[in-house]
Amino acid sequence: MRLDSDNIRNLPVTGLWRAVLIVAVLVLNSGLGVQAQTATPRHSSRIARRLALADSLRLEMRKAADEGRLLQWGDSILRAKMNRGEIDSAKFERLHRRLQKVDRRLHHGDQLLQERYKRANFDTLYIARPDGRWTIKLRGNLSGAMLKFEGSDDGTPFNGKLKADYRGTMSVAVAYLGIAAGVAINPAKLAGRSKDNEFNLNSYSNAFGFDVVYLSSKTYRGHATSGNIISYIKKGQVKQQAVNLNGYYVFNHRRFSFPAAFSQSYVQRSSAGSVMVGLSFDGQQTDVANYLQTGSNARLRIVELGIGVGYGYNLVLGRHWLFHLSTLPTMDVLIKSKITAGGSRVDMGYHFPSVIITGRGAAVYSWRNKFVGLTMVYNTSPTGDRDKLYVNREKFRLRLFYGFRF
Secondary structure (H helix, E strand, O other): OOOOHHHHHOOOOOHHHHHHHHHHHHHHHHHHHHHHHHOOHHHHHHHHHHHHHHHHHHHHHHHHHHOOOOOHHHHHHHHHHHHOOOOOHHHHHHHHHHHHHHHHHHHHHHHHHHHHHHOOOOOOOOEEOOOOOEEEEEEEEEEEEEEEEEEEEOOEEEEEEEEOOOEEEEEEEEEEOOEEEEEEEOHHHHOOOOOOEEEEEEEEOOOEEEEEEEEEEOOOEEEEEEOOEEEEEOOOOEEEEEEEEEEEEEOOOOOOOHHHHHOOOOEEOOOEEEEEEEEEEEEEEEEEOOHHHOOOOEEEEEEEEEEEEEEEEEEEEOOOEEEEEEEEEEEEEEEEEEEEEOOEEEEOOOOOOOEEEEEEEEEEEEEOOEEEEEEEEEEEEEEEEOOOEEEEEEEEEEEEEEEEEO
16 A cells, blocks of 8 residues: 555554654655656666766776785786687796786885875865875866057157967876876867967975966957057067966965866865965067068067065865855066167066956855866066056966866
8 A cells, every 4th residue: 555645644643653754655755756757767777887887997096006906907917818729828927926026016015105295294174185096087178368568769650469279288197196297188289270389387285386388379369559640460470489487485384275266186174365476587589570660670578577575365165065266466676678679689677567467266165075166376577667668478278177087
């Protein structure tokens, strides 16, 4: 007999207990009905088998690593070759011993990495290491650059704004106990539609970190105005090579974690912020053909080195969300800048303040052993004197990522 609300009304219970039983049966019956309508038994069993297989492989890999059998699959291959007669037993034993020797060394190295990975030199109420040895991330990157300038040439004011093509790449990154490596491809570059080259190197730890960006661009385009004359600058007319480096040191690194937002090698458990100090370097060489329609070429060289103080904050909302925002302005302590045009050289001059500003932002959503998020790094370096030549180079990189740990 099915138990429902009509059957309960005939049971020898009264008052509150009857109401409780009626509500419980209605909830249970409705839940079972939803499962019956939405679940396909065959499809559910197929998904369950695949999930069970993936989980068993993960557990076997972890068990093999714990027992020093990282290369156990190689032993199986050798044994299969011996059974097929491709190698004799003596060669099998020789290769088997060599494989075991390499396995022991790998196991020793793995133990050292685990000790380093699990070393808690931070406040565990605020920061933690994620579970799992391996982290795999799929990333999509979008970057862009802009160049603005203004000044005066023999009393004639000029200004302009140039923008390079956006650069998009797709990449895969694999990390083992906090040590990561990745590979990226640019579809437009592979198709021959991109003339720009960009190289990014970044490293984030709780205390120290840095970003290095190299850009070689031939796709700047835009306009320049000199007096009442407007010149349109086409692709290939402006070529630029630029290097930007910025590093940081975080004072409150026991509670505030940059990598929790940008590399996901840590987990921020509670909200925290920190004052930080930084060092920035920006160098660029920009060549302009047919400078302001004069028929001559111009070359701009700028080198800047700055130090400064900034602040960053990680906001943790609930059990899943992490938001990061930080800014690090550095004041130039060394600057060299000049422009060569028409055979003459002119110093751009210095106007206080001259700074390099680095801003970072991130939003990360985590659940179980998975995470998805978006990060942003923005650099701007305005320098020069508007009465002579003032240049502002801007650079940004957006990164959308999805990853999982096991």
